[in-house]
Amino acid sequence: MSKIDLDKIIPENALEEEIIDDLKSGRNKEVITRCPPEPSGYWHIAHVKAWTIDFETAKKFGGKTYLRMDDTNPLKEEGEFAESYLEDLAWLGYKPDKLIYASEAYFDDIYKIAEQMIMDGKAYVCELSADEVSATRGTLTEPGKESPYRNRTPEENLKLFRAMRDGKFEDGKATLRAKIDMAHPNMNMRDPVMYRVLRAKHYRLGNKWCIYPMYDFAHPLEDALEGVTYSLCSMEFHEHRPLYEWFIENGWKKPYPPKQREFSRLTIENVLIGKRYLKQFVNDGIVSGWDDPRFPTLVGVRRRGYTAKALKDFVKSVGWGNVLEVTVPYSALEYYVRTDLNQIATRAMVVLDPLKVVITNYQGEDEEFEIQNNPNDESAGYHKSKFGKVIYIEKEDFSLNPPPKYNRLVEGGIVRLKGAYIIKCNKVIFKENGEIDHLECEYIPESQSGNDTSGIKCKGTIHFVSENNCFEITIREFKNLIKREITHPAKALADGAKVEDILEPNSLIVKKALAENFLKTAKVEDKFQFIRKGYYCMDKDSTPENYIFNSTISLKDSYKP
RNA sequence: AGGGGUGUCGCCAAGUGGUAAGGCACAAGAUUUUGAUUCUUGCAUUCGUAGGUUCAAAUCCUGCCACCCCUGCCA
Numbered sequence: 001m002s003k004i005d006l007d008k009i010i011p012e013n014a015l016e017e018e019i020i021d022d023l024k025s026g027r028n029k030e031v032i033t034r035c036p037p038e039p040s041g042y043w044h045i046a047h048v049k050a051w052t053i054d055f056e057t058a059k060k061f062g063g064k065t066y067l068r069m070d071d072t073n074p075l076k077e078e079g080e081f082a083e084s085y086l087e088d089l090a091w092l093g094y095k096p097d098k099l100i101y102a103s104e105a106y107f108d109d110i111y112k113i114a115e116q117m118i119m120d121g122k123a124y125v126c127e128l129s130a131d132e133v134s135a136t137r138g139t140l141t142e143p144g145k146e147s148p149y150r151n152r153t154p155e156e157n158l159k160l161f162r163a164m165r166d167g168k169f170e171d172g173k174a175t176l177r178a179k180i181d182m183a184h185p186n187m188n189m190r191d192p193v194m195y196r197v198l199r200a201k202h203y204r205l206g207n208k209w210c211i212y213p214m215y216d217f218a219h220p221l222e223d224a225l226e227g228v229t230y231s232l233c234s235m236e237f238h239e240h241r242p243l244y245e246w247f248i249e250n251g252w253k254k255p256y257p258p259k260q261r262e263f264s265r266l267t268i269e270n271v272l273i274g275k276r277y278l279k280q281f282v283n284d285g286i287v288s289g290w291d292d293p294r295f296p297t298l299v300g301v302r303r304r305g306y307t308a309k310a311l312k313d314f315v316k317s318v319g320w321g322n323v324l325e326v327t328v329p330y331s332a333l334e335y336y337v338r339t340d341l342n343q344i345a346t347r348a349m350v351v352l353d354p355l356k357v358v359i360t361n362y363q364g365e366d367e368e369f370e371i372q373n374n375p376n377d378e379s380a381g382y383h384k385s386k387f388g389k390v391i392y393i394e395k396e397d398f399s400l401n402p403p404p405k406y407n408r409l410v411e412g413g414i415v416r417l418k419g420a421y422i423i424k425c426n427k428v429i430f431k432e433n434g435e436i437d438h439l440e441c442e443y444i445p446e447s448q449s450g451n452d453t454s455g456i457k458c459k460g461t462i463h464f465v466s467e468n469n470c471f472e473i474t475i476r477e478f479k480n481l482i483k484r485e486i487t488h489p490a491k492a493l494a495d496g497a498k499v500e501d502i503l504e505p506n507s508l509i510v511k512k513a514l515a516e517n518f519l520k521t522a523k524v525e526d527k528f529q530f531i532r533k534g535y536y537c538m539d540k541d542s543t544p545e546n547y548i549f550n551s552t553i554s555l556k557d558s559y560k561p
Numbered sequence: 562a563g564g565g566g567u568g569u570c571g572c573c574a575a576g577u578g579g580u581a582a583g584g585c586a587c588a589a590g591a592u593u594u595u596g597a598u599u600c601u602u603g604c605a606u607u608c609g610u611a612g613g614u615u616c617a618a619a620u621c622c623u624g625c626c627a628c629c630c631c632u633g634c635c636a
Contacts, residue, residue: 036636038635038636040635040636070636072635072636073635073636075635076635076636129634130633130634133633133634134632134633134634137632138562138563138632139563139632140562140563140564140631140632141562141563141564142562142563143562143563144632172634174634177634183562184564185562185563185564185565186563186564186565187563187564187631187632188631190632193633193634196634197634198634212634214633214634214635214636215636219636233636235566235629235630236630236631236636237636238565238566238630238631239564239566239630240631269572317573317574317584317585318573318574319573319575321573322566322567323566323567323568323628323629323630324567324629324630325629325630326572326573326574327572327573328572328573329571329572329573329585329586331585331586332572332573332584332585332586334585335584335585335586336585338597338598339598342597342598347595375595375598376598376599405596407596408596416594417594418594418595419594422594449594450594452594458594459596460594460596461593461594461595461596462595463595529595529597531597532595532596532597533595534597555595555596555597555598556596556597556598557596557597558596558597559596560596
């Protein structure tokens with residue numbers, strides 16, 4: 001802590017101002033946050049905001065962040081998910097200072113605290129059914145009714161609570177409830193349930209317990225027990241804050257308790273977010289799995305080629321927020337993806353839709369030339385490519401009827417081949433069916449790239465591959481999983497839309513392309529910019545016989561005919 | 562007997578009584594052997610609305626209006 005000079009820290013939101021005050025006043029000696037996922041699904045883009053806030057806030061103040069699996073509901077949780085979080089977090093570049101499974105670490109302590117609260121007259125065993133509890137809770141405008149079991153003695157409650165623990169009650173037949181106020185205007189304070197009877201196999205504890213604490217009860221105590229100073233969560237928990245503080249005050253009963261503070265949830269237009277729906281897509285086979293490159297899960301976007309830096313920069317740009325949920329356009333995310341990839345992606349030439357070109361005045365072996373691997377990073381060096389008698393260019397880079405301002409190749413026109421020569425198109429050879437078979441061009445030997453003495457001015461530059469220096473690769477292009485016009489897919493589903501109503505048909509397009517041989521050196525997850533086309537990432541399904549590249553995102557294109 | 566939040570450019574978002582930052586998007590221009598990148602420039606006389614206080618209000622006061630969240634033995 002001593003290494004942080006508080007006066008040099010510029011607070012970026014109200015929480016950071018509060019942290020500085022707490023540190024200066026001595027209320028807190030250090031900053032400890034926790035990252036508390038429930039292992040019930042894979043993380044998606046929106047989670048990154050929460051984890052970034054947890055880790056970056058602590059980091060800014062030289063503090064610590066604990067990864068705590070918030071596993072208090074055996075019905076929903078699985079070990080597979082918990083394991084995925086460890087990997088996702090590492091990929092994001094965050095190292096937790098401690099790994100905790102709340103169930104293993106705190107269930108005993110939480111149980112003891114519950115017994116203490118019973119003895120303090122703060123909790124009681126209620127034998128109302130779930131429906132009865134619901135019926136007696138009152139409404140938004142009317143107070144609730146007190147449970148007939150509310151005034152049992154502490155001794156009686158303790159005996160009953162132990163009976164709950166010992167399996168003497170069937171599932172749903174009893175709960176432990178906090179004795180607060182059935183007439184409280186905040187519904188969360190109307191004698192909330194602390195423990196329920198639940199016989200289900202817990203993914204870590206098996207059948208050790210048949211009672212499980214509720215989030216509202218367990219979470220504040222876990223925070224307190226752990227020494228967490230700031231418990232950061234999304235805005236929907238704001239109204240649980242009084243309850244959070246009530247459990248700390250009546251359960252933990254020590255000074256300098258953790259503080260719960262809330263930030264806005266993040267959603268992105270046109271992206272389906274929500275564990276429940278994502279799970280359904282996986283189970284129904286709509287996507288190939290949790291790591292389908294069209295999926296907003298971290299494993300998905302990672303496979304697609306997004307970087308952790310892009311994601312983190314993106315969520316930081318959105319800020320803390322002060323409403324339940326902020327929705328930003330997808331383009332806001334894409335900006336950060338392009339920006340990062342532009343800095344790190346290796347440039348390569350790939351022709352996605354080849355048109356054969358014969359250089360009539362070229363003789364002999366192919367000649368080599370060099371391409372800069374990354375114009376933004378001199379240290380990335382160069383790689384060799386080739387130019388020769390037969391090359392391929394992009395079909396769309398030649399036109400028989402060019403639109404206005406078309407800077408590419410036309411009949412009788414010239415264009416520069418990136419890294420090589422200027423060529424002139426002399427003749428278009430057609431097939432019998434009228435389609436173009438190939439082009440006959442001549443190259444201008446004096447126009448060699450970097451060594452041009454021809455004096456010819458050439459407006460356009462296009463990419464190409466030489467027949468002797470290319471191989472076939474597989475490209476996976478993606479459209480948005482969800483139809484463009486559906487900006488809030490989760491909302492649409494909740495409002496009754498069918499999956500097929502919101503699903504973009506054929507969002508996966510597989511095709512072949514011709515890549516320069518240099519791409520044979522690629523490894524899984526390597527990121528490339530296919531010059532003039534977009535960013536691509538080598539997929540894990542690749543084999544030595546079949547290199548597969550996922551389209552991460554296209555380059556911006558301001559050409560408007 | 563309801564309670565809790567929020568309203569600043571199309572989207573995020575600073576702003577804490579001294580005369581509306583920034584980013585995305587968009588538009589125009591320059592440079593460019595990627596129509597990318599980069600670079601310039603433009604983009605709220607006005608802060609939900611109506612009043613009030615003040616030399617001065619997005620910021621303070623009052624009244625309206627709009628939107629979001631809360632009635633799980635989920636987290």
